[in-house]
Amino acid sequence: MQLSGCLQALGLQVGRLKTGTCPRLAGASIDFSQLEPHYGDSNPPKFSTKTQDFHPTQLPCYLTYTNPTTHAIIEANLDKAPMFSGQIESVGPRYCPSIEDKIHRFKDKERHQLFLEPQTRSASEYYVNGLSTSLPFEIQEQVIHSIKGLEHAHITRYGYAIEYDFVQPTALHHTLETKKIPNLYLAGQINGTTGYEEAAAQGLMAGINATLALGVRTPSFTEKTFILTRNQAYIGVMIDDLVCKGTQEPYRMFTSRAEYRLLLREDNARFRLGAYAHALGLMDDCDYAKLQTQQDQIAAAMHVLQHMSITPNKLTLEKLQALNQAPINDKCDGVFLAGRDGFEEQDLRAFFTCLQDLDTEVLEQVKIACKYHSYIEKQSASIAKMESLWDTKIPQDFAFERIAGLGLEAIEKLSKHRPKTLLEASYISGITPANLEVLQIYLHLHAKTGGVLL
Numbered sequence: 001m002q003l004s005g006c007l008q009a010l011g012l013q014v015g016r017l018k019t020g021t022c023p024r025l026a027g028a029s030i031d032f033s034q035l036e037p038h039y040g041d042s043n044p045p046k047f048s049t050k051t052q053d054f055h056p057t058q059l060p061c062y063l064t065y066t067n068p069t070t071h072a073i074i075e076a077n078l079d080k081a082p083m084f085s086g087q088i089e090s091v092g093p094r095y096c097p098s099i100e101d102k103i104h105r106f107k108d109k110e111r112h113q114l115f116l117e118p119q120t121r122s123a124s125e126y127y128v129n130g131l132s133t134s135l136p137f138e139i140q141e142q143v144i145h146s147i148k149g150l151e152h153a154h155i156t157r158y159g160y161a162i163e164y165d166f167v168q169p170t171a172l173h174h175t176l177e178t179k180k181i182p183n184l185y186l187a188g189q190i191n192g193t194t195g196y197e198e199a200a201a202q203g204l205m206a207g208i209n210a211t212l213a214l215g216v217r218t219p220s221f222t223e224k225t226f227i228l229t230r231n232q233a234y235i236g237v238m239i240d241d242l243v244c245k246g247t248q249e250p251y252r253m254f255t256s257r258a259e260y261r262l263l264l265r266e267d268n269a270r271f272r273l274g275a276y277a278h279a280l281g282l283m284d285d286c287d288y289a290k291l292q293t294q295q296d297q298i299a300a301a302m303h304v305l306q307h308m309s310i311t312p313n314k315l316t317l318e319k320l321q322a323l324n325q326a327p328i329n330d331k332c333d334g335v336f337l338a339g340r341d342g343f344e345e346q347d348l349r350a351f352f353t354c355l356q357d358l359d360t361e362v363l364e365q366v367k368i369a370c371k372y373h374s375y376i377e378k379q380s381a382s383i384a385k386m387e388s389l390w391d392t393k394i395p396q397d398f399a400f401e402r403i404a405g406l407g408l409e410a411i412e413k414l415s416k417h418r419p420k421t422l423l424e425a426s427y428i429s430g431i432t433p434a435n436l437e438v439l440q441i442y443l444h445l446h447a448k449t450g451g452v453l454l
């Protein structure tokens with residue numbers, strides 16, 4: 001029996017998804033003179049703060065478009081695409097549909113943009129982003145040659161689509177251990193996700209949890225499991241979505257899935273998660289000491305700025321003018337002024353003595369904290385309020401069916417998933433805020449009356 005069959009036989013629900021990729025083209029065969037170049041960031045962010053001297057040579061991408069001829073070729077051959085011929089019936093990624101899908105679903109669009117992305121430093125091969133296809137090779141040739149700049153392009157590798165099995169991830173604990181088969185952890189595409197980062201993030205979490213389950217501990221991490229919450233990390237959002245809601249289509253981790261996007265930023269990842277990394281033995285003492293120093297410096301700078309009173313007196317106005325900054329009319333604190341648009345690194349150092357000696361990384365954090373101060377405060381307060389409420393425990397034998405005011409769907413889902421807390425209940429798809437309100441009232445009554453009411 002094949003692996004998926006075994007998993008199914010063990011009681012896991014197995015489904016099928018699909019994904020595809022675009023053709024690759026020989027760089028030398030593309031007529032770039034007809035195309036619009038798009039340049040990358042002049043100062044690209046580094047993946048790790050340990051990376052020094054990061055000055056990769058940047059190559060541009062090029063923009064081109066499909067056109068009515070391209071669309072006519074695809075439309076005339078839709079029946080040859082396995083997805084449309086019925087050969088493939090599984091669900092594909094909603095946010096990166098194939099070109100066949102785009103032409104079929106968005107008939108009113110006259111063109112679709114395509115980014116030609118260099119695959120290598122030598123730019124010998126280009127990826128045609130936006131042209132994922134499973135059409136036969138000869139049709140792909142026609143499609144490519146109908147596009148501006150690609151009239152004579154040579155396809156080095158054709159596009160294709162694949163189908164794959166996945167296990168409905170509601171079968172998993174938040175540790176990614178399967179509920180039915182203790183000590184079996186699933187991570188990556190098998191859980192219905194698509195994407196390199198999604199797979200890597202789950203691999204990390206499943207690996208850590210499997211190791212902890214074996215009893216391996218570090219001196220500073222004594223918990224039996226390692227679970228990140230929705231307000232701590234995108235990993236927390238993704239795993240929570242997967243295990244609480246499951247998925248019917250390839251799951252991608254979009255920032256829009258997170259309730260607290262303002263707190264979950266790429267620039268503050270190490271400040272949010274560094275303590276865990278250190279405790280789990282993934283960050284050395286030296287790096288952690290540096291991180292802590294930076295955190296202390298940010299907190300100290302914010303404290304000073306919050307308590308600073310700046311009046312629009314002659315000295316202040318002269319200082320602002322010298323920096324080419326707009327004047328202030330009213331008294332304000334340092335957070336307000338430092339957060340203003342146009343106050344760049346050198347201006348911050350020149351205006352605020354307390355920021356003069358901070359390194360660039362720390363100053364960037366202070367600037368962001370000032371700029372979004374009121375929003376960050378609001379989100380933090382909302383998390384604190386929610387945490388106090390969502391922690392409400394739901395007894396495992398709670399009789400949801402006896403709650404007047406809960407619809408049949410809500411009763412079925414709550415009884416099936418048996419959430420342990422109100423927070424977990426809120427993540428079950430189909431459970432509405434109104435359901436949660438009713439549930440919370442009953443839980444309160446249940447606790448107050450020692451369960452008599454239910």
Ligand SMILES: Cc1cc2nc3c(=O)[nH]c(=O)nc-3n(C[C@H](O)[C@H](O)[C@H](O)COP(=O)(O)OP(=O)(O)OC[C@H]3O[C@@H](n4cnc5c(N)ncnc54)[C@H](O)[C@@H]3O)c2cc1C
Nearest residue numbers: 003019020021160162187188189190193194195196197199
């Ligand atoms: C055509 C295509 C294009 C894609 N393009 C992108 C993209 O541009 N960007 C992006 O982010 N993602 C893309 N993806 C998705 C991404 O590649 C996957 O989501 C990701 O690689 C999944 O990683 P994984 O480790 O979960 O699974 P895999 O990478 O599939 O790893 C599973 C491994 O398990 C091995 N294995 C299977 N069965 C057994 C067995 N019985 N015993 C031992 N080993 C076994 C397999 O050989 C394989 O090495 C693409 C996927 C496809 C198919």
